[in-house]
Amino acid sequence: MLTVDSVTKYYGKKPAVENISLSLGNGLYGLLAPNGAGKTTLIKMLTTLLKPTSGEILYCGTPIEKLGASYRELIGYLPQQFGYYRGSTPVQYLEYLAALNGMPSKGLREKIESVIGQVGLSDSKKIKMKKFSGGMLQRVGIAQAIMSDPKILILDEPTAGLDPKERVRFRNIISAMSKDRTVILSTHIVSDIESIANRVIMIKDRQIFRDSTVPELSAELEGKVFEASVPDSEYERFEREYFVLSARQEQGSMAVRFYCESPAPYRPAEPNLEDFFLVTYR
Amino acid sequence: MKIFFNEAKKLFRPIIIILLAVFIFIHCKGFLKLNYWPQVGTGNPWDTEVHAEMIEKFGPTLSRDELPALKEFYGALVADFEEEIRKSEVFARNGIDDYEKFCEADNEFLFKDGLTDGEQEIYNELIRYRFDLMPASELHFKLNELENRLLNEIEIGRIFATDETIVTMRDYLDRQNPEAAALLEKKYRADEMSLLTITPQSVVDGDSLNLVIISCIAVFAAVLYMLITDRLRGIYPIALSSKTGRKIFGIQAAVCGLFGLLAGIIVCAVYGAALMSKGAGVFLDCPMDNYYHDMWVKLDYRQYILIKAAAVVIFTGAAGLLSYIIGRFATNYISGLAVSIPVLVALCGAEFFATAHIFRVESAWVYSHFWSSVALPFAITLPICIGVTVAVCLILKRDGKRDIL
Ligand SMILES: Nc1ncnc2c1ncn2[C@@H]1O[C@H](COP(=O)(O)OP(=O)(O)OP(=O)(O)O)[C@@H](O)[C@H]1O
Numbered sequence: 001m002l003t004v005d006s007v008t009k010y011y012g013k014k015p016a017v018e019n020i021s022l023s024l025g026n027g028l029y030g031l032l033a034p035n036g037a038g039k040t041t042l043i044k045m046l047t048t049l050l051k052p053t054s055g056e057i058l059y060c061g062t063p064i065e066k067l068g069a070s071y072r073e074l075i076g077y078l079p080q081q082f083g084y085y086r087g088s089t090p091v092q093y094l095e096y097l098a099a100l101n102g103m104p105s106k107g108l109r110e111k112i113e114s115v116i117g118q119v120g121l122s123d124s125k126k127i128k129m130k131k132f133s134g135g136m137l138q139r140v141g142i143a144q145a146i147m148s149d150p151k152i153l154i155l156d157e158p159t160a161g162l163d164p165k166e167r168v169r170f171r172n173i174i175s176a177m178s179k180d181r182t183v184i185l186s187t188h189i190v191s192d193i194e195s196i197a198n199r200v201i202m203i204k205d206r207q208i209f210r211d212s213t214v215p216e217l218s219a220e221l222e223g224k225v226f227e228a229s230v231p232d233s234e235y236e237r238f239e240r241e242y243f244v245l246s247a248r249q250e251q252g253s254m255a256v257r258f259y260c261e262s263p264a265p266y267r268p269a270e271p272n273l274e275d276f277f278l279v280t281y282r
Numbered sequence: 283m284k285i286f287f288n289e290a291k292k293l294f295r296p297i298i299i300i301l302l303a304v305f306i307f308i309h310c311k312g313f314l315k316l317n318y319w320p321q322v323g324t325g326n327p328w329d330t331e332v333h334a335e336m337i338e339k340f341g342p343t344l345s346r347d348e349l350p351a352l353k354e355f356y357g358a359l360v361a362d363f364e365e366e367i368r369k370s371e372v373f374a375r376n377g378i379d380d381y382e383k384f385c386e387a388d389n390e391f392l393f394k395d396g397l398t399d400g401e402q403e404i405y406n407e408l409i410r411y412r413f414d415l416m417p418a419s420e421l422h423f424k425l426n427e428l429e430n431r432l433l434n435e436i437e438i439g440r441i442f443a444t445d446e447t448i449v450t451m452r453d454y455l456d457r458q459n460p461e462a463a464a465l466l467e468k469k470y471r472a473d474e475m476s477l478l479t480i481t482p483q484s485v486v487d488g489d490s491l492n493l494v495i496i497s498c499i500a501v502f503a504a505v506l507y508m509l510i511t512d513r514l515r516g517i518y519p520i521a522l523s524s525k526t527g528r529k530i531f532g533i534q535a536a537v538c539g540l541f542g543l544l545a546g547i548i549v550c551a552v553y554g555a556a557l558m559s560k561g562a563g564v565f566l567d568c569p570m571d572n573y574y575h576d577m578w579v580k581l582d583y584r585q586y587i588l589i590k591a592a593a594v595v596i597f598t599g600a601a602g603l604l605s606y607i608i609g610r611f612a613t614n615y616i617s618g619l620a621v622s623i624p625v626l627v628a629l630c631g632a633e634f635f636a637t638a639h640i641f642r643v644e645s646a647w648v649y650s651h652f653w654s655s656v657a658l659p660f661a662i663t664l665p666i667c668i669g670v671t672v673a674v675c676l677i678l679k680r681d682g683k684r685d686i687l
């Protein structure tokens with residue numbers, strides 16, 4: 001049980017996040033916010049890399065600072081930008097990190113083989129990482145995060161650079177893992193979490209804006225999202241009048257999905273998380 | 283332990299070791315005085331050789347009782363040389379048939395202007411006997427060495443002094459401060475005298491600084507390369523949020539310090555082997571305090587070498603920690619290099635001051651500031667070693683309390 005208790009972080013005089021309070025049990029938490037909102041800052045505090053300027057982070061009631069190594073042992077972390085040794089193979093790299101995490105060497109080899117299999121890199125496990133593509137590297141990063149079966153898995157934009165097939169594979173791994181552990185996944189890509197997140201945490205203006213489920217968030221837009229087919233000639237005026245969520249060019253007209261506070265004379269549509277994100281950070 | 287080895291493995295990468303070995307080899311070929319053994323400080327190989335011969339005959343020191351034997355040794359050399367003199371037609375024609383006449387001719391013609399044809403002939407022959415590579419010049423060099431280093435010094439009372447001979451040194455002694463004067467007089471009156479000559483000692487003196495320079499550069503290069511590369515690769519976020527956490531920095535500091543010590547030990551061991559292969563082994567038991575080198579402590583050549591080696595190792599260890607400090611804060615290779623250069627110069631300079639004069643009672647200035655010759659090296663060495671260690675400890679301590687990334 002991870003508790004974030006009114007945490008504020010300043011970089012110098014500039015606040016990055018303010019008065020964040022969260023309570024995180026088992027399950028998958030999607031940390032959803034646009035660029036520069038403070039996702040990475042919050043995550044770095046959760047992983048003990050940064051100290052909160054004020055406030056506290058507690059694990060089972062004890063400040064994580066006091067727990068030290070016994071807390072860090074529990075976390076698996078994929079940084080937004082993660083480092084690796086160009087000249088080493090994924091197996092060597094994971095062995096190195098396993099040592100840092102104090103994992104017993106007994107059964108380590110099998111464990112490494114299995115996580116490498118999980119992220120679909122079995123064929124490349126003997127290749128030096130400098131020959132890897134961006135997506136392959138990202139998968140090594142995911143492998144190192146889940147390698148130690150962490151109680152708390154913290155992933156900062158884990159799907160960056162993954163192709164659709166790998167995204168699905170990743171989602172399945174994470175979704176299965178989140179049953180009996182805390183998974184925190186930061187992203188600004190809605191589809192990464194829409195189908196798997198138990199809760200979505202949104203940060204706006206440096207503060208927690210929402211902490212609820214996907215259906216709850218979508219429901220907030222009930223009756224406010226519409227679809228319409230707008231002739232090309234009227235599109236400009238339409239765009240000024242309504243907040244367009246998406247538009248697709250069709251013959252002679254635009255198929256538009258848009259947001260409107262008050263009831264509008266158009267076909268109502270089923271709101272989704274992406275709509276909520278766009279409307280929130282309009 | 284495993285983590286320690288993992289960090290060490292990054293420093294002991296084959297490519298780094300090979301590059302360092304090549305660098306050290308080139309540096310040694312270019313800068314070491316040992317390459318010019320046995321004629322460093324003397325200009326010919328026989329000065330060192332005649333001392334080695336004497337050590338084989340008399341042992342590491344010459345005692346007052348052995349003075350007749352020394353004269354005999356000298357006499358035998360003179361006899362051999364006279365035999366060579368008699369082989370020369372030019373000398374025969376001019377009536378030069380013994381060492382005494384050779385020396386007279388030497389004194390007369392060597393610096394004389396406007397030589398006649400006949401004199402020119404003698405002059406050329408003299409030069410040939412003195413400097414050409416032939417048995418005669420070898421004997422002449424050895425004779426010269428014995429005269430200059432021993433016999434003349436005995437005559438003026440700097441070696442095996444008696445109440446009569448010490449008188450010539452009295453003026454000199456009176457100019458020193460009382461402690462130094464007492465020390466020197468005791469030495470002049472001693473019954474034993476070291477047979478160590480210039481070359482073995484000046485080679486070790488010059489090269490110990492050289493070895494510090496090479497190994498410190500090597501240590502800096504390897505450590506900075508590793509630390510800055512780690513930082514640029516962004517390996518730290520994962521490492522620091524692992525169970526090991528910020529202890530990784532302490533482990534790295536230890537690895538760097540040990541790497542420095544090890545580099546120093548290897549360089550010294552290789553150098554020591556090379557030094558012995560040149561024939562320095564005969565001098566090992568000779569006291570360092572000899573006819574041209576006044577020391578305030580009793581050390582033999584072996585101990586002197588070991589102390590110099592220890593200094594090299596201590597300084598390379600300090601270099602390991604210093605480069606760790608720089609590597610922790612340098613955010614790229616250029617800034618790392620820029621900070622390293624002055625630090626390296628200062629470190630090597632400190633080593634020079636700390637060890638070059640540490641045991642010597644050398645110049646008038648040092649005599650009159652006898653204790654400062656001891657205090658100075660310590661004033662330099664101690665702060666460096668303590669300062670570097672404390673700095674590393676403070677940095678590591680602070681790591682626990684601050685944002686790391
Ligand atoms: N080291 C730093 N020093 C100063 N300001 C920083 C630092 N790191 C981040 N910031 C600022 O803090 C705010 C939050 O940054 P953060 O990296 O947490 O955002 P993010 O949500 O992770 O963004 P992204 O989606 O682009 O990764 C930004 O305004 C950023 O400019």
Ligand SMILES: [Mg+2]
Nearest residue numbers: 039040041080
């Ligand atoms: Mg970020």
